[in-house]
Amino acid sequence: MMGIKWNELLITGDPLILGSQIAILLTMIGIVGGITYLKKWRWLWSEWLTTVDHKRIGIMYIIAAVLMFFRGGIDGLMMKAQTARPEMEFLNAQHYNEVFTTHGVIMILFMAMPLLIGIMNVIIPLQIGARDVAFPQLNALSFWLFFSGAMLFNISFVIGGSPDAGWTSYFPLAGKEFSPSIANNYYAIALQIAGIGTLISGINFVVTILKMRTKGMTLMKMPMFTWTSFIASVIIVAAFPILTVALALMTTDRLYGTHFFTVSGGGMDMLWANLFWLWGHPEVYILILPAFGIYSEIFATFSRKSLFGYKSMIFSIVAIAILSMVVWVHHFYTMGSGPAVNSIFSITTMAIAVPTGIKIFNWLFTMRKGRIKMTTPMLWALAFIPCFIIGGVTGVMLGMGAADFQYHNTLFLVAHFHYTIIPGVVFAVFAALYYWWPKMFGFMLNEKIGKWHFWLFVIGFNVTFMPMFFLGLDGAVRRSYTYSVESGFAPLFLLSAIGSAVLALGFAAFCYNIYWSARYADRNISSDPWDARTLEWSTASPVQFYNFAKQPEVTTLDPFWHMKKKNEGLTLKDSEIEEIHMPSNSGLPIFMGAVFSVAGFFLVFEWHIAAVVAAVGIIAGLIIRSFDYDEGYHVKKDEIKKIESTWRNVEGEVHNDVS
Amino acid sequence: MEKIMKGFPLSHVIGFVFSLILTFGAAGIALKTDLSFKVIMWIIGSLAIMQAGIQLFMFMHLREGEDGKTNVLNILYGVFMAVVIVAGSIWVLSSGHAH
Ligand code: HEM
Numbered sequence A: 001m002m003g004i005k006w007n008e009l010l011i012t013g014d015p016l017i018l019g020s021q022i023a024i025l026l027t028m029i030g031i032v033g034g035i036t037y038l039k040k041w042r043w044l045w046s047e048w049l050t051t052v053d054h055k056r057i058g059i060m061y062i063i064a065a066v067l068m069f070f071r072g073g074i075d076g077l078m079m080k081a082q083t084a085r086p087e088m089e090f091l092n093a094q095h096y097n098e099v100f101t102t103h104g105v106i107m108i109l110f111m112a113m114p115l116l117i118g119i120m121n122v123i124i125p126l127q128i129g130a131r132d133v134a135f136p137q138l139n140a141l142s143f144w145l146f147f148s149g150a151m152l153f154n155i156s157f158v159i160g161g162s163p164d165a166g167w168t169s170y171f172p173l174a175g176k177e178f179s180p181s182i183a184n185n186y187y188a189i190a191l192q193i194a195g196i197g198t199l200i201s202g203i204n205f206v207v208t209i210l211k212m213r214t215k216g217m218t219l220m221k222m223p224m225f226t227w228t229s230f231i232a233s234v235i236i237v238a239a240f241p242i243l244t245v246a247l248a249l250m251t252t253d254r255l256y257g258t259h260f261f262t263v264s265g266g267g268m269d270m271l272w273a274n275l276f277w278l279w280g281h282p283e284v285y286i287l288i289l290p291a292f293g294i295y296s297e298i299f300a301t302f303s304r305k306s307l308f309g310y311k312s313m314i315f316s317i318v319a320i321a322i323l324s325m326v327v328w329v330h331h332f333y334t335m336g337s338g339p340a341v342n343s344i345f346s347i348t349t350m351a352i353a354v355p356t357g358i359k360i361f362n363w364l365f366t367m368r369k370g371r372i373k374m375t376t377p378m379l380w381a382l383a384f385i386p387c388f389i390i391g392g393v394t395g396v397m398l399g400m401g402a403a404d405f406q407y408h409n410t411l412f413l414v415a416h417f418h419y420t421i422i423p424g425v426v427f428a429v430f431a432a433l434y435y436w437w438p439k440m441f442g443f444m445l446n447e448k449i450g451k452w453h454f455w456l457f458v459i460g461f462n463v464t465f466m467p468m469f470f471l472g473l474d475g476a477v478r479r480s481y482t483y484s485v486e487s488g489f490a491p492l493f494l495l496s497a498i499g500s501a502v503l504a505l506g507f508a509a510f511c512y513n514i515y516w517s518a519r520y521a522d523r524n525i526s527s528d529p530w531d532a533r534t535l536e537w538s539t540a541s542p543v544q545f546y547n548f549a550k551q552p553e554v555t556t557l558d559p560f561w562h563m564k565k566k567n568e569g570l571t572l573k574d575s576e577i578e579e580i581h582m583p584s585n586s587g588l589p590i591f592m593g594a595v596f597s598v599a600g601f602f603l604v605f606e607w608h609i610a611a612v613v614a615a616v617g618i619i620a621g622l623i624i625r626s627f628d629y630d631e632g633y634h635v636k637k638d639e640i641k642k643i644e645s646t647w648r649n650v651e652g653e654v655h656n657d658v659s
Numbered sequence B: 001m002e003k004i005m006k007g008f009p010l011s012h013v014i015g016f017v018f019s020l021i022l023t024f025g026a027a028g029i030a031l032k033t034d035l036s037f038k039v040i041m042w043i044i045g046s047l048a049i050m051q052a053g054i055q056l057f058m059f060m061h062l063r064e065g066e067d068g069k070t071n072v073l074n075i076l077y078g079v080f081m082a083v084v085i086v087a088g089s090i091w092v093l094s095s096g097h098a099h
């Protein structure tokens, strides 16, 4: 273990970081002390940390991701504060680099991805009438690998130094030559660990959706959210291995002196950009497709009509999936690949607008002549359409290779992708949380606070990012920590900063809503409070651990709607109850996550021997798992009967809600 | 099993004959002609791909069984990904003014 510079381990000398270090320490002491005081360790361990229940894993994903949203959001606000006035001295150039890098990585990989994967986890098995995902224990492993990667990345700024080469981490800047400190190792290794978790999730969902659907649910009777999540999972399986390989090559370049991307050794720096975007572009469609599915469910439910153009929706998402693999060069037209390459990729890029447009029209037609209910989830869905169209149209502008030379690397681009990703993913996630909250927790989020949340967030969002289009057109470059008075950028930057404060208030309203509703919301609600259409609403809220006492049989699209209309399949006779086979909890996934964190940490610090020793734990985990003959357990009929009787008799049950 | 025992295994014989032709063809072109190295590589590379296709369809029962369609789809998907990633990268990185 030579060459450890102990004095460089903890970052010192910056008051902001010192403050964070103290805050982190105090929070950790607070959490550990609190759990010990309340004697909740055993409960935490057996109910949550070792769970293999897809709903609980989903909820853990969502909690972790909302915390990451908080962290990434603070980063965003810090950047907005720094650029609020010309020549501000709040963050210096280096610190600004670190902040936009961690902001980008955390928002995309540790906020957006896990939030969507969390929602997919909770909802997909319910929508297809299954009792769990195909590989429940593997599912827990996915979560713990994501968590391990996220934590590793998050400690970087207090221990060892934050990565600072942008969320794209382009070579040559990201290589040892120009970034000699260990900071960028965090990027390579934390993303690798989390990426493996995501890849496993993708495989798990593909198998779940193909193999676990309940009787009668053919592919063409699947709810749209399940469809879009399925296609997103297929893209995960296609694209994430590219990231795995690219990060592995980056790791060997940085740690072991290879020259895949290192120019001085004859490597190709642009090969990194090429591989990064071969993964990176499909990645944005992995994010947007499940979100499209969420909107489809919400438009159908609150227009009280089935989704318009179901088949053309599926055609569009498959087309988007294929096209998403062949557009990656639009991220580096300015590399100068020549007119043939740039033209072809301009055409493929603009072609994606066609299936996306089809989807927008389908949503509009779904609402046409519907009896629309203006609930909070519906508001998010409605706001999504105009905002996302602005993002899409500016995307087509950027997609034209020749024009992109003007916009490239300006705040115009930054405004564009925030206009796609925030309405596309963040609005969708908020809509989904309001919509499915009662399914997850058995009470609803407050609608009135929800509307405050909605208006503050949407107005704040537009005021923050709309000015950035014009700043970009005026020549303000991205990733620049300051600007001069003479540039004339000051008024728009100030406006944008004010917008971000309103945005933050919106997020605060959301947090307050969770707090308020957890304390005061009515617990005696129907299991189908929105009068919805798909199978997840046909069972209890919160959902019992085995999901369905009797797996429903499906004959149409929107099966639950038709069950309610025909008053069929809603009751459960005692004679229909059978024992249910469930998987047992396991401590192995969290153990694996911990070992991966430790090994990853050593690798970041280039303590190779220690890393190898820790990696033995990974092998040990695999061996233990392969000798694990636990077959799960059976839920007895009496217990099922008891659990079912708790919700089937309550007043305001499914049966009364049919209009 | 039974199905295989009955009838003349026509497709296997055709596959076998083609494999032989392709193998000896490749060897002949590589050893017995005066073509340039580049041309030889292109020809035997193409023959190899044809050979792989024949093996898959004639001997590895790609289309048989209940998963036949899925197998074909998976292979197409794999080929598509490989072409996009490998050929695409080479094309993108080797065209333009840098070369
Ligand atoms: C909470 C509100 C948000 C604010 C105030 C915000 C603000 C910013 C700012 C100021 C920048 C850097 C501009 C520059 O180049 O100087 C930035 C970059 C970025 N943001 Fe956000 N953002 C927010 C939300 C998000 C979300 C939700 C995502 C993704 C899911 C996201 C992804 C990114 C990415 C990928 C970058 C590029 C980082 C880089 O240049 O390497 N942001 N954001």
Ligand SMILES: [Cu+2]
Pocket: A280, A281, A284, A327, A328, A330, A331
């Ligand atoms: Cu792209």
